[in-house]
Amino acid sequence: MIKDVKTYIHTVGNRLSKAFSIEEFGLEEQLDFWELSAEHVSRKETPSFTDIVSWMDMLYRAPVHFVYQLEDEKLVLSRRHVITENLLNTQAGRRTASGSQSVQEKELLQNFEHQLQNLEKKMSMDEVFREHGITAHSIGQCEHIPLFDNDGDLWGIYCAGPYIKSPEQITPKLSIVGRLLSRWLISLDEEEDKPQKDYESRIEEVTANLGSGKLNTEALMQLNLKYLLNSVKADSGCVFEFMGGGHKVLASSGFSEDELAEFTQVENVLVQEATDKVKVTEAGRKWFEARGENPDVLYFKGEHHSGFILLFNSADTPRFKVSDILDDIRNSFASILDYRYQNEKFSEKLTHVYYTMLRAIERSRSKTIHHTPRMIAFVERFGLLFGLEDEEMARIKRTAKLHDIGYVGASSIESGKSIGGELTHPLIGANMVEQLAVHPDITEGIKTHHEWVNGNGTPGGLKAEEIPWSGKIIGVFEYVVDFVETHKDDDSKSGDEWIEALSKGIMERADVEFDMVLIPTVIQLIQALGWEGCVNLGVD
Incomplete structure (x- = not known):
């Protein structure tokens, strides 16, 4: 796949050393860096991803660290860790005296979080390796280090960014850093794969015992x-x-x-x-x-x-x-x-309990406090404009209600991957309702609401008509609602300007992330509601 690995690593090193440098990464910092790596190596257990990020952040001081893993000729996002302090220290200026976040800092964090939602879930190999060590992402340019398995085959890449600086003193030793990262991340993936499968097996055992949902x-x-x-x-x-x-x-x-x-x-x-x-x-x-x-x-x-x-x-x-x-x-x-009838009633009660559990999770964060009610309200308005039949309307509203219940299951996997929500919650959520008396359109909508029409979504990499109508509708309103939740308290633009920015973002993603057939009605809806209407819609 890579014709000349040595040339590639040499190019990476040159780019890293020439592009950026940390002025104050002296001998003491280097000793601390290698001392911490030795401490991790000496331990019997594999360091957690948080520990790995803390180690790597001694080099980069990056707002976000993330990992892509190679699967079927595609690099698939598998882990992500955000360090808000780095973002505030490098971009927001000096912190307030009290240590609390200022209004400007909160807006910065919200905008960056919205950008992270658009971080590419999949990338082709050509796009990455054409850049030779620096990759362009929705959040900006990031540096990456290649990861190899024991056979010397490319396993993935470790990325840090955006716009971070790399110490010149470490550049000659990047191959050592890469070997350590490869060893730890591959081991961590193997160790976490079992509890993930065990959890899914437990969910399947519990729901399978319900039985009646599968009665034809x-x-x-x-x-x-x-x-x-x-x-x-x-x-x-x-x-x-x-x-x-x-x-x-x-x-x-x-x-x-x-x-x-x-x-x-x-x-x-x-x-x-x-x-x-x-x-x-x-x-x-x-x-x-x-x-x-x-x-x-x-x-x-x-x-x-x-x-x-x-x-x-x-x-x-x-x-x-x-x-x-x-x-x-x-x-x-x-x-x-x-x-x-009894199974339908039982399924309604159980899925409503799932919903209340999800709402408890959503209410723990100010941004998502109204997330699912907003989703339900938006898809209902969309259905009226789009002309959905009564049965279709009932299904899409229930899909919106249950689309994120996988977070309920994912939260119980103690050693789950840090980006587990984005990559596994659709599958877990679909698995939680699959055995119940839930219409297939709803189950498939839960499973596919993070798929992209160009095939670069997750979890299945489905394309175009392979994605069910329910998944497509929920997917586009996930973007709309996230945009609203990110900018609802931002007064830097007028309401009309925010609607224009939202409409532009939707159009830019047409036939890439979203089905073009849905776009005119979606834009018609948000323009009819206006910014204030979008912000207040679904607030319970």
């Missing part, structure tokens, strides 16, 4: 219906559920899609529910007569739902006798509906 009620009804049709030698049949003054087809056999559509196109319902029984309506009688049909009607009623079965052209002599068990068969349909 439609398939069970289809099985029971076919048994019934076969036993009475009927040509065809349907199972209906009473709902909202009408009825809905749940299972069928012997009908084409066009024929099934006719059942829902009848002006009045075919069958009405009376007290513990059903009767064919006048509209139903005429509809059946027009088609030369006189079906058998079997009623069933459960604790929460009821319905009926239509059997067409049953034979006078059944294939085998089912009259003695007909009540059991009818009751089985009712039991399936009751089971589905």
